[in-house]
Amino acid sequence: MKVLVPLKRVADPDNANKVKVTADGKKVETTGLEWKPNPFDEYAVETALRLTEDGTKPKTRAGEVVVVTFGPKECEITLRAMLATGADRAIRVEAEDDQLDGWLVARALKKLVEQEKPDLVLLGKQAVDGDTNQVGQILAELLGWPMATSAAMIKEDGEALLVGREVDGGVINLKVRLPAVVTVDLRIVAPASVYSKLTKADFKYNEGVRFAPLPAIMQAKKKPMAVLKLADLATDTALRIQYPRFEPPKGRAAGKKVKDVAELVDKLKNEAKVL
């Protein structure tokens, strides 16, 4: 199976409370925050690796995993990190962040998919900076491919995938024949969430994404990294969404500490009046 994983780097999500809206409201500054791969996209890479291996022999790839990102040269650090965990090659599409919206990324990815001809496009359900959740859906429509969003389980079943989607009130189980677009949710990296047809059903992965050992980090420097221009993939570069301004959130003042449960009950009843 050949899997294409589009990914995005984001400002460190564990310090998202340190982003600042500039005084003129024109920008959200992330200065001082480290770039990290979007967690959901990192899970998509892990999912792609699991789908192209026997879990007991993770060094041998049954198929190919190609990672792609849109951004300036420094994004290659993120791509190299993914190559070190096991992806085979990388593509960087030269672009500035403010030239892009989800729609444009989806249009460019459509062209790239036509060139690369993957069996599966796997990506995170959303990037945790813009918090939009749209690229997978738009891409599927542009390609005329079936899609499954918010996947928490994927099992290879012959030429198809069995996918469990996390939705309100439970899990929708779908059978999807390739080629297809699948976006992944948090629990896709649980120990028993993803099985290729090579991996035995009683095999358990470690929780979370795999780490790259030092030799793999060195080898990743030699793996292929292609650079494309955005104009090679998209002729219509107009944005469908614009942000003329930003606003900081309303702060929430810390309340008071109560000394015991009796005081808490008293406050809830007589001050907050919520009992």
Next chain:
Amino acid sequence: MGNILIVAELAEGKVRKGTLSAVTFARTAAAAIGGTFDILVIGQGAAGAAAGVTGFGAAKVLTAEISSCKGYVCEHFAPTVAEIAKGYSVVVATATGFGKDLIPRVAAKLDAGYAADISAVIPEGGALTYRRPMFAGNAYGIAKLTTPIQAVTVRQSEFTAAEPSGGSSPVETVAAQPPSAGADRIEFLSFDQVKSARPELTDARVIVSGGRGVKDKFESTLGPLADLMSAALGATRASCDAGFAPADLQVGQTGKIVAPDLYFAFGISGAIQHLAGMKGSKVIVAVNKDPEAPIFQVADYGLVGDLFTAVPELIAGIKAAR
């Protein structure tokens, strides 16, 4: 400008309450652009469910029966929604799992810009702009869509469910369109429903939520308090990942976004991603052993202590105070 189309979500033959948040959006937006709104009820059993939304002031309620698949499969719903939405300025749904899956694909069919999970609609000179949370709610973008048709999902916790306005909207049946290209490669197998006698997280007036500190004692420790308060149970990502609570209960940036009148946080440290899902709550109560836990920075009432002793005391105290 034009009119607004609401896509209603069905569950068990009825329109889900979450849809009423999109109605609230549509009332404001329609007034701002001088138009009206219609409600599209789509799915299996749509005609039977339509009566549930005829009293909200829609110019029309449209029903489209989807019989080409079982359950909800985007490829079978999106073509019909898009075909109908062609005649409107805005197509909107509530940002539930259903809306977030369907609306971007409808947008793609219509070449429409998409404003996801908005927290407010702001009329500006006869046009609409949309306020939406970004960076886990640590910044808000004021978004403008540049396309003739606009696609929107609205955050349920920020748009209060619409109250009925009386009257009775006429109901019209519309034909379903053939499924999308690629629909022959996708098949609905089953829906594993999580059954609970408690209210849904997004509808509950009170939420009793637990973090890793609750360990595997969710039901035995927090269940009695939830029942006493007619509350929904909630959980953090860590406790869902550890299998202590079902995934469906996760509150946070990428789980359920909630804003109840009262939110209890037991053994929850207050990771940014969790705070993003609950800091709109009116009153927040936190109980945690660690006095430095970030949850105390957003809590109206904080108690430093062991939740396993505090919860039973709280149950007794609330019973006595009522």
